[in-house]
Amino acid sequence: MSMELPFAESYKIKMVENIYRSTRKEREAWIATAKYNLFNLRSEQVYIDLLTDSGTGAMSDQQWGALMVGDESYAGSRSYYNFKNAVKNILGYDYVLPTHQGRAAENVLFSQLVKNGDIVPGNSHFDTTKGHIEFRKATAIDCTVDEAFDTMSECKFKGNLDLTKLEDVLKKYPKEKIPFIIVTVTNNTAGGQPVSLQNIKDVSALAKKYGIPVLFDSARFAENAYFIKVREEQYKDMSIKEIVLEMFKYADMMTMSSKKDAIVNMGGFIAFRSQELYRACCVFNIMFEGYVTYGGMSGRDMNALAVGLDEGTDFNYLETRIKQVEYLFALLDGYGIPCQRPAGGHAIFVDAKKMLPNLPKEHFIAQTLGIELYLEAGIRGVEIGALLADRDPITRIDRYPKLELLRLAIPRRTYTNNHMEVIAAALNNIYQRRESITKGYEIVYEAPIMRHFTVELAPKK
Numbered sequence: 001m002s003m004e005l006p007f008a009e010s011y012k013i014k015m016v017e018n019i020y021r022s023t024r025k026e027r028e029a030w031i032a033t034a035k036y037n038l039f040n041l042r043s044e045q046v047y048i049d050l051l052t053d054s055g056t057g058a059m060s061d062q063q064w065g066a067l068m069v070g071d072e073s074y075a076g077s078r079s080y081y082n083f084k085n086a087v088k089n090i091l092g093y094d095y096v097l098p099t100h101q102g103r104a105a106e107n108v109l110f111s112q113l114v115k116n117g118d119i120v121p122g123n124s125h126f127d128t129t130k131g132h133i134e135f136r137k138a139t140a141i142d143c144t145v146d147e148a149f150d151t152m153s154e155c156k157f158k159g160n161l162d163l164t165k166l167e168d169v170l171k172k173y174p175k176e177k178i179p180f181i182i183v184t185v186t187n188n189t190a191g192g193q194p195v196s197l198q199n200i201k202d203v204s205a206l207a208k209k210y211g212i213p214v215l216f217d218s219a220r221f222a223e224n225a226y227f228i229k230v231r232e233e234q235y236k237d238m239s240i241k242e243i244v245l246e247m248f249k250y251a252d253m254m255t256m257s258s259k260k261d262a263i264v265n266m267g268g269f270i271a272f273r274s275q276e277l278y279r280a281c282c283v284f285n286i287m288f289e290g291y292v293t294y295g296g297m298s299g300r301d302m303n304a305l306a307v308g309l310d311e312g313t314d315f316n317y318l319e320t321r322i323k324q325v326e327y328l329f330a331l332l333d334g335y336g337i338p339c340q341r342p343a344g345g346h347a348i349f350v351d352a353k354k355m356l357p358n359l360p361k362e363h364f365i366a367q368t369l370g371i372e373l374y375l376e377a378g379i380r381g382v383e384i385g386a387l388l389a390d391r392d393p394i395t396r397i398d399r400y401p402k403l404e405l406l407r408l409a410i411p412r413r414t415y416t417n418n419h420m421e422v423i424a425a426a427l428n429n430i431y432q433r434r435e436s437i438t439k440g441y442e443i444v445y446e447a448p449i450m451r452h453f454t455v456e457l458a459p460k461k
């Protein structure tokens with residue numbers, strides 16, 4: 001009888017970067033010098049870096065080739081037209097503005113659309129998205145389905161918007177107060193969880209009923225399309241590129257961080273259906289980013305981005321990518337380590353409260369787990385817990401979130417499954433001695449906002 005062939009990567013490796021496997025003693029010194037803040041480590045002090053999947057992926061030979069033939073003309077470069085054509089062909093939009101990254105796209109678009117006192121409903125607005133809303137004295141209202149907050153529930157589309165919560169917002173405020181509804185695909189904050197095409201259609205129908213435009217925050221749109229293909233029965237025979245076009249039909253505009261699913265190290269854009277809105281945003285783009293045919297990007301980078309959009313929406317690539325995340329999830333699950341279920345598109349979210357049951361919340365549970373993992377194996381994740389949640393801006397009281405998560409983001413095409421095995425084994429070692437971890441960390445310095453980036457900690461006495 002012939003064996004079923006195992007699954008393997010849809011690419012081979014042409015260039016490598018050496019990484020250093022440090023000793024525990026070295027790491028103890030380095031993390032103390034870094035004041036127990038993982039952002040303060042030098043990358044050379046990290047063996048496997050899972051801080052983010054943003055801009056950390058490996059470009060392909062085709063992308064590096066495209067880089068070499070970039071056109072650096074100030075206006076109307078070939079590279080701009082390559083990029084514009086890719087956006088038209090893959091996403092279906094006629095109008096596009098390049099920006100230097102995703103938050104810059106938000107800044108330009110929101111400068112035109114978001115006003116003091118506005119309300120912006122959506123599914124778990126990303127930090128910079130929320131930042132750009134709140135900076136304009138508007139309010140972001142989270143309408144994510146409740147299943148997203150139960151790490152043990154096996155819901156297939158935990159990224160979805162709850163239609164009742166959404167309609168309540170649309171009913172409560174006048175149309176003029178709601179510039180758009182944001183659909184984040186995939187829902188990063190809820191654990192890289194997808195939004196179903198059905199939900200996208202339902203949100204679009206509600207939006208039409210109330211006369212409000214829909215904005216897709218699209219950083220991981222291709223991973224979302226993969227989940228639609230493999231989890232939403234009626235779309236299983238459609239190609240990823242067909243699903244992507246179908247998804248974007250329901251959005252009036254999109255902001256993109258190209259550092260995610262377009263597999264480049266830097267870049268972003270805004271795409272529009274409306275020429276009028278595009279024209280209005282051109283002014284802000286020229287002021288904040290650059291002329292409308294480069295907007296903060298080099299010609300070569302727009303060339304690499306055009307190729308990246310095409311490669312990032314290839315089924316074989318996406319299958320390799322998401323199966324690697326699922327592989328890590330299966331190893332952790334096998335050890336009994338509690339994680340957000342099912343595995344997300346770009347990351348594993350370890351449920352730190354369940355992982356370290358004897359640690360009080362005042363000791364910063366997810367951060368403590370992050371430090372333990374670094375000490376154990378030189379692996380760097382990121383805290384999504386009380387440090388990130390910060391203090392209430394008015395009362396200055398610590399906001400302890402429902403979930404304390406350690407996010408392990410997997411860069412695209414960067415690590416092998418052997419690295420995934422190291423990560424799982426290291427977490428299992430911590431899990432085995434979880435009862436003995438009774439002390440975490442306390443803050444010795446914090447900035448007035450966004451403290452998690454620069455916070456300094458010391459072991460709790």
Ligand SMILES: *Cc1c(COP(=O)(O)O)cnc(C)c1O
Nearest residue numbers: 101102103126128188217219257
């Ligand atoms: C990364 C990200 C952004 C911001 O993009 P940057 O390129 O980091 O500025 C916005 N929304 C989502 C969902 C993201 O993941």
